[in-house]
Amino acid sequence: MRIGFDGKRAFHNATGLGNYSRDLLKILATHFSDDEYYVYNTKPKKIDRLSSFNNIIEKLPVVAFWKKFSSIWRQGPILSQLKKDQIQLYHGLSGEIPRGIKKSGIPSVVTIHDLIFVRYPELYSFFDRKIHFNKFKYASEKADKVIAISEQTKNDIITFLGIEASKIEVIYQGCHAVFKEEVSIQDKSEVKKKFNLPENFILNVGTIEERKNLLSIVKSIKELKTHLVVIGRKTTYYQTVLKYIDDNRLSNRVHFLEGVDLKELATIYQMAYVFVYPSIFEGFGIPIIEALYSKTPVITSKGGVFPEAGGPDTCYVDPSNTEEFSKAIENLLNNKQKRTEMADRGFTFVQKFNDDVIANNIMQLYRSILNERN
The missing domain is CATH 3.40.50.2000 (Glycogen Phosphorylase B;)
Structure with missing residues (x-):
């Protein structure tokens, strides 16, 4: 044909x-x-x-x-x-x-x-x-x-x-095959050094625009002992997020990465404690799939397409409720067993893709x- x-x-x-x-x-x-x-x-x-x-x-x-x-x-x-x-x-x-x-x-x-x-x-x-x-x-x-x-x-x-x-x-x-490959300890070490990554961080991937709702994550980690790593193209909405970060003295805990290639992105997914995706609306949500293949637990938005992409063992929250988001992140950061269970079950679910x-x-x-x- x-x-x-x-x-x-x-x-x-x-x-x-x-x-x-x-x-x-x-x-x-x-x-x-x-x-x-x-x-x-x-x-x-x-x-x-x-x-x-x-x-x-x-x-x-x-x-x-x-x-x-x-x-x-x-x-x-x-x-x-x-x-x-x-x-x-x-x-x-x-x-x-x-x-x-x-x-x-x-x-x-x-x-x-x-x-x-x-x-x-x-x-x-x-x-x-x-x-x-x-x-x-x-x-x-x-x-x-x-x-x-x-x-x-x-x-x-x-x-x-x-x-x-x-x-x-x-x-x-x-999603791309690179997200399905297990990354070596050496690769993780090199990526951590190149981007000066913290030991404990949550991850967000996607264009930095209003619909993706990055500001909710930034607000939700204000009182938490963790770092947020963000990878995505910047739009004018970035300035809104940056102003909140500066006003609340969070610049040392929110890290915007640039020049990340696919292999490095896959490595960072596997290094993250939790992947957070509070988008208001998506046609599907490929970053969720990438995270599940990376055996990283996911927190994302309730309703819409997100349960189709995330499956039954992803954590779903109201994307407009910062307090709910904060509690969900904190619960996972403090419960390694829960993170492991979610990661394993999510990996099983994602095989349908x-x-x-x-x-x-x-x-x-x-x-x-x-x-x-x-």
Whole structure:
């Protein structure tokens, strides 16, 4: 089978949608190595993490005009190139498919990660909301099937986009293989020295933005004897968090790390006593999965998608209740046996997100679409 993919995120986004795209491609290329995966990129790649796979082929615009206007090319004119490459099925990995693909005769799938811009419109500009909504609505209506990365996202697609439930398949994400490897004591020692990490710390990973709710964690550790390590891209919300840290003399206990590569991140996950993720809303919550694979106990938010990602043995709290968060952190820090039990049970639960499960679910969906067309 020859499958085409939107490669914009895979080659240009270091986190989030980029990780989803790369991980899915790697999983398919490994477990179904006889198939060919054509990944359509708009311009020379910034991130090269797929070149080791012979069956993953990067494709750029071949016409000079579309090389110059590549952002328009991927929205529709790409179809002529898909036909020349004899693509049998196209997968939009981040909520988009080319305009006119239904009429072209090429079957398509689109992955919708979340509809946060609908649930929390105040976090987005008016124009961004309109653009996202139109793209997602079009893709969901015209694609043969829609992949939702969680039941939460599936319900939102039904509610906000008006798509029939029968058209939507829930296929969970996994995470990078590096988070599944046990880190040596020597590696931990080197990472600890490089980033000057404290002996006892809790960890938060994710973009430092209002929705991720980092300020609640900072407030919750004010009276606790622990350190907080934060890894994530900074936005303007960072200044709000920093002001609270400075006003409450917490700068010696809150550590913002930069320049952390994947291997180092996996090592830090395994060194943390507890992983805390008080996000208000997510489409799924990959950092939770990364922590569970790292055998690190997790505290996260009640409701929404979080129980899907965290399972029955994660600790769930009201993300707006700082006191509840503080008690949950303190209880785990003071109870090593509880931390171990949560880590072991969480590791058992997270096996449902293993690569072979995801690969088989994705390929089964592709084949079912092609069988229906034939």
